[in-house]
Amino acid sequence: MTTSSQSKSNFNTRVKDLQNQLPDLLISEDVDDLKNYGRDWTRFIEPKPCAVVFPRSTEEVQSLVRWAKDKQQALVPSGGRTGLSGGAVAADGELVVSLDKMRNIISFNADDRLLHVQAGVTTAAVHAAAVEQGLFYPVDFASSGSSQIGGNVATNAGGIRVLRYGLTREQVRGLTVVTGTGERLDLNQGLIKNATGYDLRHLMIGSEGTLGIITEVTLALVSPPPPLGVMLLGLTGIGDIMPVFNACRHAGRLTAFEFFTQACVEQVCAAHGLKAPLDEVCDCYVLLEFEQATEADEAQMLAAFEQVLEAGYVIDGVLSQSDSQAEELWRYREWISESISHRTPYKNDVSVRIAQVTEFLQSLDQLVTEHYPEFEVLWYGHIGDGNLHMNVLRPEAMSVHDFHSHSERLTDVVYGEVARYKGSISAEHGVGILKKDWLHHSRSDAERALFMHIKQVFDPSGIMNPGKVI
Numbered sequence: 001m002t003t004s005s006q007s008k009s010n011f012n013t014r015v016k017d018l019q020n021q022l023p024d025l026l027i028s029e030d031v032d033d034l035k036n037y038g039r040d041w042t043r044f045i046e047p048k049p050c051a052v053v054f055p056r057s058t059e060e061v062q063s064l065v066r067w068a069k070d071k072q073q074a075l076v077p078s079g080g081r082t083g084l085s086g087g088a089v090a091a092d093g094e095l096v097v098s099l100d101k102m103r104n105i106i107s108f109n110a111d112d113r114l115l116h117v118q119a120g121v122t123t124a125a126v127h128a129a130a131v132e133q134g135l136f137y138p139v140d141f142a143s144s145g146s147s148q149i150g151g152n153v154a155t156n157a158g159g160i161r162v163l164r165y166g167l168t169r170e171q172v173r174g175l176t177v178v179t180g181t182g183e184r185l186d187l188n189q190g191l192i193k194n195a196t197g198y199d200l201r202h203l204m205i206g207s208e209g210t211l212g213i214i215t216e217v218t219l220a221l222v223s224p225p226p227p228l229g230v231m232l233l234g235l236t237g238i239g240d241i242m243p244v245f246n247a248c249r250h251a252g253r254l255t256a257f258e259f260f261t262q263a264c265v266e267q268v269c270a271a272h273g274l275k276a277p278l279d280e281v282c283d284c285y286v287l288l289e290f291e292q293a294t295e296a297d298e299a300q301m302l303a304a305f306e307q308v309l310e311a312g313y314v315i316d317g318v319l320s321q322s323d324s325q326a327e328e329l330w331r332y333r334e335w336i337s338e339s340i341s342h343r344t345p346y347k348n349d350v351s352v353r354i355a356q357v358t359e360f361l362q363s364l365d366q367l368v369t370e371h372y373p374e375f376e377v378l379w380y381g382h383i384g385d386g387n388l389h390m391n392v393l394r395p396e397a398m399s400v401h402d403f404h405s406h407s408e409r410l411t412d413v414v415y416g417e418v419a420r421y422k423g424s425i426s427a428e429h430g431v432g433i434l435k436k437d438w439l440h441h442s443r444s445d446a447e448r449a450l451f452m453h454i455k456q457v458f459d460p461s462g463i464m465n466p467g468k469v470i
């Protein structure tokens with residue numbers, strides 16, 4: 001395996017050999033490209049790939065993987081590099097395989113409602129392609145302008161509408177994958193029903209580039225939702241979230257139920273010059289989106305609002321009166337991550353069962369305050385899915401390196417609590433490098449041993465994203 005201990009000239013020889021073997025393959029050794037393509041949204045690890053390649057077809061990916069297997073050259077599949085676990089980081093002389101030149105929408109079939117795309121198509125381009133067909137692709141989140149569908153599949157991305165439509169997994173009807181042996185697999189091929197043994201498609205979903213490179217994806221599109229209403233509610237405390245959630249989901253069909261604290265609101269307002277969303281300053285907020293096909297839908301949701309207001313769970317609230325106002329309300333939730341990125345936050349993305357999520361959040365918040373009173377912690381997340389994002393902000397005076405070490409110790413505390421609740425240490429961001437050492441909190445010894453066997457079958461040479469997940 002090529003490692004950083006080898007000289008730069010050795011890398012150059014490798015790259016020259018690759019160029020000779022595959023003369024049509026686009027290769028870059030440009031310093032800026034190495035830096036940009038060698039990392040993802042995480043900023044803790046210094047990128048150090050040997051080169052970046054830009055294949056244009058599944059066949060070219062196959063030739064590349066066969067070459068890499070021959071030369072024992074580690075590969076890092078790279079999508080939009082919006083990942084939050086270091087899965088697309090190349091810090092040890094790996095060759096980055098960018099899907100940036102695989103951005104074709106291959107076909108659409110109206111009877112099947114299936115969209116077949118190359119893996120480098122951005123999530124936002126899939127949204128646009130669905131709209132062009134009068135349909136809808138429901139997986140959505142703040143990074144969808146840059147993230148790629150291959151990256152979404154490789155991380156089984158979730159986002160804001162999981163509550164209504166499920167994760168990326170639910171939308172994937174077919175995959176083309178090149179495994180670590182250079183073999184092409186066309187998995188499931190658009191079928192709804194296919195009871196012919198192991199569904200390898202689902203093994204690839206969430207595999208974070210450790211088993212193969214996803215080159216094409218077939219996605220199921222759905223009917224566009226009816227008009228949507230958005231309500232932002234200010235709550236007296238975290239303990240009141242669940243009664244509000246239950247009242248609202250009885251009142252109508254929710255498409256999102258998000259949560260954030262006052263500290264998050266302050267960050268977004270400061271970063272973007274927004275005014276506070278409500279007259280009252282509240283402990284925490286929920287933002288809910290619901291289907292509003294008829295006036296009765298709105299009336300029922302307003303009745304639920306009155307009910308939780310009277311019960312004292314909610315202090316104040318606002319209901320969108322137009323699409324643009326709905327968008328404005330969403331900003332308080334969608335802009336949090338970007339508003340705090342300059343503080344290099346240490347992120348955790350954990351989940352527990354819905355029934356336990358508020359108790360878990362309260363207990364975790366107390367533990368973190370006890371152990372690390374000097375850290376500013378921001379909580380937000382897809383609470384309707386039992387999923388919380390914990391963001392610890394780096395104190396301005398602390399170096400990124402020192403902060404990272406402190407945060408890892410904090411992570412031990414957090415993941416210990418996750419294990420106690422039988423939750424997941426990564427709800428939707430993947431394991432990557434950052435969470436690898438804590439995988440035992442969510443996966444048993446037997447499961448992790450099976451992971452190793454599976455990896456061995458698909459990637460016997462260990463060239464596919466080594467050092468990630470397991």
Ligand SMILES: Cc1cc2nc3c(=O)[nH]c(=O)nc-3n(C[C@H](O)[C@H](O)[C@H](O)COP(=O)(O)OP(=O)(O)OC[C@H]3O[C@@H](n4cnc5c(N)ncnc54)[C@H](O)[C@@H]3O)c2cc1C
Nearest residue numbers: 079080081082083087141148150151152154158159209214
């Ligand atoms: C502001 C912000 C908000 C976000 N919100 C959410 C959210 O709400 N929900 C959520 O789930 N995620 C969220 N994310 C995380 C991220 O956007 C997702 O994980 C996304 O799916 C990553 O896609 P990508 O193309 O950027 O992948 P990358 O970051 O490039 O890669 C992620 C992993 O997938 C692998 N990979 C990439 N492409 C391929 C391929 N073609 N074949 C095989 N492996 C591949 C990489 O090796 C890596 O392990 C957010 C990120 C940001 C920055």
